[in-house]
Amino acid sequence: MSAAATKIIQPLPLNSTTTNRSPHKALFNPLKTIPISSFPASTRKLRLTKPNSPHARRRSTSVFAVSDVVQEKKPTFNTFFPNLLITKEEGLELYEDMILGRSFEDMCAQMYYRGKMFGFVHLYNGQEAVSAGFIKLLKNEDCVVSTYRDHVHALSKGVPARAVMSELFGKTTGCCRGQGGSMHMFSKEHNVLGGFAFIGEGIPVATGAAFTSKYRREVLKEGDCDHVTLAFFGDGTCNNGQFFECLNMAALWKLPIVFVVENNLWAIGMSHLRATSDPQIWKKGPAFGIPGVHVDGMDVLKVREAAKEAITRARRGEGPTLVECETYRFRGHSLADPDELRDASEKAHYAARDPITALKKYMVENNLASEAELKVIEKKIDEVVEEAVEFADSSPLPGRSQLLENVFADPRGFGIGPDGKYRCEDPKFTEGTAHV
Amino acid sequence: MTVRDALNSALDEEMSADPKVFLMGEEVGEYQGAYKISKGLLEKYGPDRVLDTPITEAGFAGIGVGAAYYGLRPIVEFMTFNFSMQAIDHIINSAAKSNYMSAGQINVPIVFRGPNGAAAGVGAQHSQCYAAWFGACPGLKVLAPYSSEDARGLLKAAIRDPDPVVFLENELLYGESFPISAEALDSSFCLPIGKAKIEREGKDVTITAFSKMVGYALKASEILAKEGISAEVINLRSIRPLDTATINASVRKTNRLVTVEEGFPQHGVGAEICASVIEESFIYLDAPVERIAGADVPMPYAANLERMAVPQHSSFELGFCVVVPTKPNQC
Numbered sequence: 001m002s003a004a005a006t007k008i009i010q011p012l013p014l015n016s017t018t019t020n021r022s023p024h025k026a027l028f029n030p031l032k033t034i035p036i037s038s039f040p041a042s043t044r045k046l047r048l049t050k051p052n053s054p055h056a057r058r059r060s061t062s063v064f065a066v067s068d069v070v071q072e073k074k075p076t077f078n079t080f081f082p083n084l085l086i087t088k089e090e091g092l093e094l095y096e097d098m099i100l101g102r103s104f105e106d107m108c109a110q111m112y113y114r115g116k117m118f119g120f121v122h123l124y125n126g127q128e129a130v131s132a133g134f135i136k137l138l139k140n141e142d143c144v145v146s147t148y149r150d151h152v153h154a155l156s157k158g159v160p161a162r163a164v165m166s167e168l169f170g171k172t173t174g175c176c177r178g179q180g181g182s183m184h185m186f187s188k189e190h191n192v193l194g195g196f197a198f199i200g201e202g203i204p205v206a207t208g209a210a211f212t213s214k215y216r217r218e219v220l221k222e223g224d225c226d227h228v229t230l231a232f233f234g235d236g237t238c239n240n241g242q243f244f245e246c247l248n249m250a251a252l253w254k255l256p257i258v259f260v261v262e263n264n265l266w267a268i269g270m271s272h273l274r275a276t277s278d279p280q281i282w283k284k285g286p287a288f289g290i291p292g293v294h295v296d297g298m299d300v301l302k303v304r305e306a307a308k309e310a311i312t313r314a315r316r317g318e319g320p321t322l323v324e325c326e327t328y329r330f331r332g333h334s335l336a337d338p339d340e341l342r343d344a345s346e347k348a349h350y351a352a353r354d355p356i357t358a359l360k361k362y363m364v365e366n367n368l369a370s371e372a373e374l375k376v377i378e379k380k381i382d383e384v385v386e387e388a389v390e391f392a393d394s395s396p397l398p399g400r401s402q403l404l405e406n407v408f409a410d411p412r413g414f415g416i417g418p419d420g421k422y423r424c425e426d427p428k429f430t431e432g433t434a435h436v
Numbered sequence: 437m438t439v440r441d442a443l444n445s446a447l448d449e450e451m452s453a454d455p456k457v458f459l460m461g462e463e464v465g466e467y468q469g470a471y472k473i474s475k476g477l478l479e480k481y482g483p484d485r486v487l488d489t490p491i492t493e494a495g496f497a498g499i500g501v502g503a504a505y506y507g508l509r510p511i512v513e514f515m516t517f518n519f520s521m522q523a524i525d526h527i528i529n530s531a532a533k534s535n536y537m538s539a540g541q542i543n544v545p546i547v548f549r550g551p552n553g554a555a556a557g558v559g560a561q562h563s564q565c566y567a568a569w570f571g572a573c574p575g576l577k578v579l580a581p582y583s584s585e586d587a588r589g590l591l592k593a594a595i596r597d598p599d600p601v602v603f604l605e606n607e608l609l610y611g612e613s614f615p616i617s618a619e620a621l622d623s624s625f626c627l628p629i630g631k632a633k634i635e636r637e638g639k640d641v642t643i644t645a646f647s648k649m650v651g652y653a654l655k656a657s658e659i660l661a662k663e664g665i666s667a668e669v670i671n672l673r674s675i676r677p678l679d680t681a682t683i684n685a686s687v688r689k690t691n692r693l694v695t696v697e698e699g700f701p702q703h704g705v706g707a708e709i710c711a712s713v714i715e716e717s718f719i720y721l722d723a724p725v726e727r728i729a730g731a732d733v734p735m736p737y738a739a740n741l742e743r744m745a746v747p748q749h750s751s752f753e754l755g756f757c758v759v760v761p762t763k764p765n766q767c
Contacts, residue, residue: 143506145502176537176538176539176541177539177540178539179536179537179538179539180537180538180539184537184538186534186537186538186539186541186542187541188538188541188542189541191506193502193505193506193542194505194530194534194537194538194542195537196529196530197529198525198529201498201525201526201529201530203498204494204495204496204497204498204499204501204502204526205498205499205501205502205505205526205530206502207495207498207499207502208498208499208500208501208502208503208504208505208506208510209502209503209505209506210502211499211502211503211508212502212503212506212507212508213506215458215484215503215508216507218484219455219458219484219485220455220456241494242494242495242498245490245492245494245495245496246495246498246499248490248492248495249489249490249492249495249496249499252490405539405540406535406536406538406539406540407535407536407574407575408535408575408577408598408599409535409540409543409545409598409599410597410598410599412628412629412630412677413577413599413629413630413676413677414677415630415674415676415677415678415679415680416630416631416677416679416680416681416682417681418680418681418684418716419681420681420685422630
């Protein structure tokens with residue numbers, strides 16, 4: 001067993017969804033590890049390896065072929081674009097989602113510096129490929145659990161931009177009526193189960209949602225309940241105890257969950273390499289019997305391919321997968337972070353691998369869309385974001401009575417008042433002061 | 437019926453009534469429960485509904501919360517509430533605060549239960565009472581049963597409640613037997629959350645207590661009765677929300693108050709009751725409120741020191757001397 005775990009073995013080829021899939025060919029075998037061809041080993045020197053894949057000319061040379069699953073793809077002849085990973089519709093959907101994420105976050109920065117937004121705001125610029133690549137494959141009933149860097153996860157899952165913007169402005173029309181804020185985006189309708197401020201806190205919650213999915217199928221006998229949960233978290237979280245506790249239990253109970261690591265190399269000002277004994281996070285999966293995959297998180301198509309396999313595995317009941325996405329945040333940790341510790345050359349290296357530019361190039365070069373069509377999308381998103389700001393701006397602040405609402409689902413939790421009746425039965429209860 | 441059997445029957449009935457209710461914790465299944473509270477449940481409901489977890493409080497408490505977010509009704513057992521400190525982030529931040537942060541979209545119908553407070557000779561890290569800490573948090577309901585009827589009624593209420601409930605049991609009470617009415621044995625029996633019970637009516641002094649201390653208060657009131665002092669004993673049952681209405685009504689009748697708890701004195705349950713009574717019934721008080729609490733030290737191991745660190749009957753008598761100065765030569 002231990003010999004197999006340390007030997008590097010080429011993975012089985014991933015067939016695209018346009019070919020017939022063998023249901024028995026498991027791509028992610030926990031006993032095999034998947035090699036990575038480039039990993040920035042140092043914050044000072046970046047090893048810029050040349051892409052050596054024969055398919056390289058079909059991709060931008062600034063996108064690194066890290067995941068061999070994509071390189072191994074066999075062409076088929078029953079589609080119009082034999083070597084492509086996406087259809088035009090899928091490509092436009094991904095593009096629109098990433099542009100929405102980017103424009104929204106840029107607008108957040110503007111609004112913050114104008115004083116409309118306040119507190120802690122953590123922006124997602126640069127990481128859009130992970131959100132779009134994963135979340136666009138989900139059904140509405142599937143769940144997403146995120147961290148404080150959750151605006152774009154909520155947007156990708158379908159929460160309207162105006163609801164998220166209002167929430168950030170602290171208005172009553174926000175998705176949580178202004179009570180959650182930037183770090184606590186919840187949406188029951190779209191199954192966004194938060195938005196957690198403590199790193200690692202969302203992982204057990206996501207594991208619990210996956211547990212519910214399995215429980216509903218096996219105990220409550222809802223045979224078609226195959227809902228999957230995605231847990232998003234960062235590199236810093238992978239040193240946290242709760243991460244390992246949940247890898248163990250998810251593997252033990254074979255839960256339908258995908259652990260998505262957004263490794264952007266920095267936890268505020270702490271470099272991943274300074275904080276972690278073994279920085280290769282995907283390796284931590286096989287220690288628990290979970291397949292670990294490393295994928296280039298700046299390439300939405302590669303992310304999508306890895307995501308497809310991991311989500312399908314979970315839906316089939318084969319258990320969890322750990323997917324490490326190598327990505328980067330273009331801005332600081334939060335809008336209050338001066339971002340002085342990161343090297344300019346590192347930032348430039350990743351800026352050249354901007355996922356949006358890469359997808360645009362791919363779509364244009366492969367005749368999936370014209371520049372003009374993409375421009376139309378960009379303009380549409382600009383309007384959506386502007387409208388979201390106007391909506392948020394013109395929305396009212398929460399009323400005084402909202403302070404005491406929703407502390408409990410059963411408000412008798414506020415207890416019995418001096419008159420011997422439950423406080424919440426007094427119709428003027430929520431108009432009072434916070435002293436109950 | 438013993439408290440243990442009362443809790444077991446409540447769990448059994450609620451799990452039978454609603455298939456979404458499940459139990460998870462260390463040793464709840466094959467071991468039949470660390471304190472045998474979940475005896476027989478694994479055989480009856482199977483390993484899918486009675487889950488033995490690995491020793492990872494933060495992990496499994498969080499998993500319980502996530503399951504509650506997405507539609508199930510978990511009961512998470514802590515082997516003792518001291519271990520809940522490893523999971524306290526989930527109890528407070530992901531369970532208690534979620535209904536508020538999500539503006540009512542996501543409620544968390546979870547019960548965290550387990551023994552709380554001192555046992556016998558288990559040392560400092562296994563003996564703390566958590567009523568005050570959890571009682572301070574908005575979004576939580578905190579219950580502390582005393583008798584078997586309390587245990588049954590409050591646990592059933594907690595499981596049916598749509599909000600997170602911290603259910604503080606007591607290891608030394610598990611084996612104690614109490615008379616139980618036919619009404620309490622009915623499967624639909626439920627006690628309201630937020631209402632205290634007047635265990636013994638009196639007119640000279642009000643004693644508030646919860647959990648094991650209710651038994652002490654009742655014993656002390658018998659001793660006091662022989663001296664001609666009639667004590668009213670209130671079993672709080674609910675730490676949060678606190679039934680200040682009942683407490684104040686009682687103090688307005690007796691004009692004197694003694695609060696009893698096993699936990700640390702500073703910022704304790706007694707401190708809150710004292711402040712509340714002073715705010716609402718100041719002019720009715722004939723003497724300052726007396727707090728009887730555990731010693732302000734981590735629990736020592738030596739048996740005699742441990743006895744000194746928790747309220748004893750003698751501390752009651754001292755307390756009453758202060759509050760009821762009708763017979764000064766008692767002290």
